[in-house]
Amino acid sequence: MADDRSDDTIGVGIIGAGNIGTAHTANLARSVSGSRVAAVFDVDADRAATVAGPVGARACSGDGGIDELLGTEGVDAVLIASPDAVHAEQVRSVLAAERPMLCEKPLAVTDHDARSIVDAEVGRGRRTIQVGFMRRFDPGYTALKRELGPDGIGEPLLVHQLHTNTRAPYGLFTEQTMTNMAIHELDIGRWLLDDEYESVLVLHGRPGPRTPEGEHDPILVILRSASGVLVQIEAFVNATFGYQVACRVAGADGQAAMGDGAFVTRSRSFNRGVDVPELWLGRFAESYRLQLQGWIDAIRTGAAPPGASAWDGYLATMVANRAIEAYHRGEEVAIEVPPRPALYDPID
Amino acid sequence: MADDRSDDTIGVGIIGAGNIGTAHTANLARSVSGSRVAAVFDVDADRAATVAGPVGARACSGDGGIDELLGTEGVDAVLIASPDAVHAEQVRSVLAAERPMLCEKPLAVTDHDARSIVDAEVGRGRRTIQVGFMRRFDPGYTALKRELGPDGIGEPLLVHQLHTNTRAPYGLFTEQTMTNMAIHELDIGRWLLDDEYESVLVLHGRPGPRTPEGEHDPILVILRSASGVLVQIEAFVNATFGYQVACRVAGADGQAAMGDGAFVTRSRSFNRGVDVPELWLGRFAESYRLQLQGWIDAIRTGAAPPGASAWDGYLATMVANRAIEAYHRGEEVAIEVPPRPALYDPID
């Protein structure tokens, strides 16, 4: 029995040993059934070694480091957690090495790169790419999605999404609010509604106290879906009061609002309330774990990746770029969604 | 002592004995210190008698009914609670009779009428008109306004207002969503921010299940204030799930959200929650009472009316009309606020 199972355990190669890569490594090694970490690559050799050591994985770095990782025995699958700008190239390398992969969002920064990845996967005829939109696994969003229908609030009419961060890790450039932060809302809105966007408008107003001259924060992104649903995204990179994600859907028969599932209310110093975290990891820790478990399970059983596909990753990138265009032009911009390749047809 | 005070009691003439007029009558007669109801006018003589009788007031109706009311001994002040379309004319009659008045919102339906009332009051040189934007007296909104500053959430950056009704008393015409329903938000936004609007945009999407062909519900009204604050108003006339008003302000240092101050949470049938009312009176009953008390107190002491002025009423009507224009044109419309007459300067 033990022998049979060992064949079954998926060895993962991690590309990128920063915060997210380190968290994924710990999850795969210690909390996900049927997985182990086989190798870790980072441009910083020390960091690769620090992350790989405790989990008994091989550390790779340097020029040929990714090839070394892909060539390591027992690397059955790859997780890409490197900086956004190198995602596209690394995805192509992993595709060439014929390994299933989970690529952190965004799949690529430009429409062109994202589309070329889709085309490459379609050319191979088999879905092996999952994009790390982990909110699709979140107990909050999945509960919210269950509300959208006749047993809940009826057909959705309006969506309001609130996303506040406490700092911009990349410096506060408004364009990156779209591609790095609001991209989560762009994806989850499509997923919640099972619908595509037709246009986007970006409004901005009074800047917050730490917004650099010439940049805008908070911003308001308003999308309209093919079925006419208005999706409002309020994104505030430097909100100072804490990290918070909320989503409310007004429907034909009612309204559903998703909060943060806080367990403990504290009364102290003439205030009764809940803690608001500084970072997103606490809010979405369970989503990250469930995403990895779903990914590993699918690899073990040969099923298609259960999360966002390369197609979803491409559309998120494309819509983010249309939002940037709308921001620069100051007016509504149309979104043209090309026909979906049959490879990405939903499986019933 | 008793004699002195009797001189002090303000006799009110009520114009319009519908739902709101009846509620105001009961409040003035039974819950407001220093007031009594002296006369009630309604086009329907029976209704006038039914409302006037229990409070010992004179019932007036018919062609000369309003003159009769204004001529009744002890009518020291007038409350206008008639249909929107006749407000302007009645306000002018009361102005001519030199009585202080509280006019239910809107002050007038057209910009022109509203402005001519302002001009008439300015011409008389004394503020005697209060407009019934009762939310300014609401414990929820006043608590929210206290948050806007250095001891609370800092300077306001974004406002989101949610207003759901369960039916349209006037039939569901999108234009009336502006002049009759969202006009509350138009006024309270100005009041919260101590700021004027510079532009308005109206978006509409997928209609609700009871929205007539060619009309739009829900709608999204987005205003931009002079200081750059974006004010989003989500108005849903026929929301089916209940009457609800909420307002959230994102500020430089935090965020404040106003709910409905529900006291009791019920757990039953696998649900734990609060009742949502079908009508607005429950939510704003205290606001109506406080508004009347403030109005009567000001009349007794000779102070200026404490609520919305004719100027506020004019601006609310004007902005609602710009919103209708934006709705028809499908694009952002500029709002030009004329200079404020000195009569309406804030009193420190």
Next chain:
Amino acid sequence: MADDRSDDTIGVGIIGAGNIGTAHTANLARSVSGSRVAAVFDVDADRAATVAGPVGARACSGDGGIDELLGTEGVDAVLIASPDAVHAEQVRSVLAAERPMLCEKPLAVTDHDARSIVDAEVGRGRRTIQVGFMRRFDPGYTALKRELGPDGIGEPLLVHQLHTNTRAPYGLFTEQTMTNMAIHELDIGRWLLDDEYESVLVLHGRPGPRTPEGEHDPILVILRSASGVLVQIEAFVNATFGYQVACRVAGADGQAAMGDGAFVTRSRSFNRGVDVPELWLGRFAESYRLQLQGWIDAIRTGAAPPGASAWDGYLATMVANRAIEAYHRGEEVAIEVPPRPALYDPID
């Protein structure tokens, strides 16, 4: 018309110009329909004058001060807001002067005094005494009471009441926790359940940081009603975090919990929550006003006082004294409720 109403206005004499007496004076003079303040007595002549002046009332003090107040023209009714220890004697004086009265809780400190007042009122054959258990007028408690029945949570089975103060105005003597603080819960429990208590048990445990040696705080008072409902009262005089009152009822079909009806939630400094006040006035301001309005309305119409009767006041005092006995003896103590005089029969 104005003349008729002036006869109708109730002139009130206030006994005691401390915090509560001052608040009652302001309410009667400015927020209660049909009332005025005619005279104010306080042992401190300056305080009497300070409170009486702005409302045009006569200030009384000194040895014959209460007689002077009762003899003042226009004192149609009396409100007693003096220290607990002198309530009983003053109630007897006002009874003798044949004026309706509202006596702040407790009606008396000892069973004997409270009972003798009941006997005196019964002897006169007419109900003229109301006791200031203002929670019976609270929008929270009245909403909670509406839940107790087939349309809500079904028959009540268990009640849990939480009451935290931030300081003990009288010094922290455990006996006064019963007669001055928990007495509110003793009364409201009877009122909620329409039932009488049969026994009481007092438990105490680990003292709070400011509890004097030999005293106990917090304490737990557990009562059992005639129909078997267990009523738990958690009373914490010096809770440091703020003033809070909550009540939860478990019923046959569900559960109802009363909170504080907070309107605004603030997110700031990594916390999202509501303010908790330091004093009770904010939480119960509306109850005080409604109590006074109900009292004045009843006097004007000749109806029985609408709040707690002298009988209710007597039972609250009696149960508080049984709780003190249970506290001293460390065991459950039986409560014998004598037959209710017919004068206090409920009016259908």
Next chain:
Amino acid sequence: MADDRSDDTIGVGIIGAGNIGTAHTANLARSVSGSRVAAVFDVDADRAATVAGPVGARACSGDGGIDELLGTEGVDAVLIASPDAVHAEQVRSVLAAERPMLCEKPLAVTDHDARSIVDAEVGRGRRTIQVGFMRRFDPGYTALKRELGPDGIGEPLLVHQLHTNTRAPYGLFTEQTMTNMAIHELDIGRWLLDDEYESVLVLHGRPGPRTPEGEHDPILVILRSASGVLVQIEAFVNATFGYQVACRVAGADGQAAMGDGAFVTRSRSFNRGVDVPELWLGRFAESYRLQLQGWIDAIRTGAAPPGASAWDGYLATMVANRAIEAYHRGEEVAIEVPPRPALYDPID
């Protein structure tokens, strides 16, 4: 690398294939890192086969079934999920077979059996028993425990625990409310407070609509800890409105309340609220998973079991039996906690 890990994977034998055993099997096979299910025993051979089959485990049943399970190759550890009455005997068998085990609560039904297990483990000199008080792993309770101290609400003074079920799987016998339901609260109270109980009192009042004659539901269990903390447990087996667990702690500097971490609030049909589940699995699904992961991790590393020890299991059983005694006698019953064997000393 793959080879090394296969040695490391813990094969678990499951005793009892009912609801809980089935849930544990699924978790170990699919959601817990480093574990697999090697064998499943049930008295019902079909049920054993149904549960064992999908996870590739051996199915055992019949008279020698537990010996067969213990003799199966790759059964490195055992999970006991059988009916309460046979726990003690099975624990002894697994001890004799020298396997680490996780025994569902209660460890045993009688004090004597529970104590004899403790003595046997002490005799062996090594901790190999963990008791399934899964709430110790719950994100809600662990967050609550973090509040108890100087950074949170200060020293705890009073605890209130609410536990409602919607049915009694065993029929509604009041004694089983203690040993099967409230035993969770008995354990979590000790764990929260790091303290032992000194006495217990059980109160009962008006029965719910489905309570059989002679039984009592809801009940109130009140414990006093060595440091004087009063712990109130409100247990309602047949609460009809849903399954709910809540816990509130009043402390020297504040108060902390644990709810259920609901994510979605639904507004529909004039109600705004959250779903309350019918069963406990939804509320505690994450606790069960974390409990198993912690147990497997400890076996892999050779650490002591991370959850409740046999000693904790013994004390919970003993306190439940003192509660039954208090229930029968109708008075407070002392709890004598014997000295803790050194084997159970906390590890720093």
